[in-house]
Amino acid sequence: MGEEIEKRKSDRILEAIKKRLDEKQTIQVEEKKVELVVFTLNDSFYAFYGQDVKEILSVLTIYFVPGTPKYILGIVNVRGDIQSVLNIRTFLNIPENELTEGKGRIVIAEKTGVRSGVLVDSVVDVVEVPEESIKQAISTLNEDIRYFVVGETTYKDNNVVLLDIGKVFEKISEGKIDPPVEISNK
Amino acid sequence: MSEVNIRANIESDQVADDEIRLLIFKIMGVCFGADMEQIEEMVDFSQAQQENWDIRNFTDAISFRDIEVEYKKPKVILIKDSDQDIGIVIDQPENIVNINIKSIRLLPPLLENHKNVDAIWAAVFVDDDLALLVDFYRLQESLPKIESQALLENGEDSEIKSN
Numbered sequence: 001m002g003e004e005i006e007k008r009k010s011d012r013i014l015e016a017i018k019k020r021l022d023e024k025q026t027i028q029v030e031e032k033k034v035e036l037v038v039f040t041l042n043d044s045f046y047a048f049y050g051q052d053v054k055e056i057l058s059v060l061t062i063y064f065v066p067g068t069p070k071y072i073l074g075i076v077n078v079r080g081d082i083q084s085v086l087n088i089r090t091f092l093n094i095p096e097n098e099l100t101e102g103k104g105r106i107v108i109a110e111k112t113g114v115r116s117g118v119l120v121d122s123v124v125d126v127v128e129v130p131e132e133s134i135k136q137a138i139s140t141l142n143e144d145i146r147y148f149v150v151g152e153t154t155y156k157d158n159n160v161v162l163l164d165i166g167k168v169f170e171k172i173s174e175g176k177i178d179p180p181v182e183i184s185n186k
Numbered sequence: 187m188s189e190v191n192i193r194a195n196i197e198s199d200q201v202a203d204d205e206i207r208l209l210i211f212k213i214m215g216v217c218f219g220a221d222m223e224q225i226e227e228m229v230d231f232s233q234a235q236q237e238n239w240d241i242r243n244f245t246d247a248i249s250f251r252d253i254e255v256e257y258k259k260p261k262v263i264l265i266k267d268s269d270q271d272i273g274i275v276i277d278q279p280e281n282i283v284n285i286n287i288k289s290i291r292l293l294p295p296l297l298e299n300h301k302n303v304d305a306i307w308a309a310v311f312v313d314d315d316l317a318l319l320v321d322f323y324r325l326q327e328s329l330p331k332i333e334s335q336a337l338l339e340n341g342e343d344s345e346i347k348s349n
Binding site for chain 2: 082
């Protein structure tokens, strides 16, 4: 009788352990994480998916190319290869910031076979966040801007707007760029 | 670089099979390279007028956006094998260099998609600077004819402005 009770006890313990393990696995499945490259533009936080970012460079000499639209800042020499550099502010209707020039970072991004640099003020961090922490973008965003926005999350209590660089490349490749609002230069 | 040297280089055939000879010039700090094989000769603006060439402005085909372009020492390039004597106004060339074609870099795809840069077909590093390679034949197709008098409305040969 005592042995039987003991077995039951061991069964109970094993069951409890298995349950805990199952719960842990469930939690791991539920907490699928995504890597984000968090950067700033005019003190606001933005991010690209980490899988779309190939490298982050200190600002190199950006060579202006006449005949190109304003959203192309120019081209840079990346170890002998030439990459374009985009001014993402144009797409997000963010005013120009004089600090960007010479002090920012160039995020080299690639998606759907297109590769380009994007000039940002600073790269703050590369973080993993639970996928479920990415919420739908606020509905008050201009519809043209919202087209480039995947959603929003937080980083150290700061709101972070997650952007889809693929959408930017897509618009440019289609030649359908129509900046939402005229940007006033400082 | 003097005009005499330019002429000497135009007439020279010292270019290897795997090389391209480039005329390097800058406009508003932007460095360009043009294939010497497309150039018949280069003269001062006043001389081009006397020759009655069809003078056109480089920056009319390639927009510098809202930058007011000033030519410091304008020269006129006569394009070789053109049906008419088309002269393109550029700024005083800085150098002539032979470049191995292997060192020529393609423009990024995002730039290639823009019709406005048809005449700019590639880029190459020349002395720590990046030269945009310009095809004068493509350029002339997109250049509007300009009246010489309009260019010289201030009576000046040395400073031509263009938006």
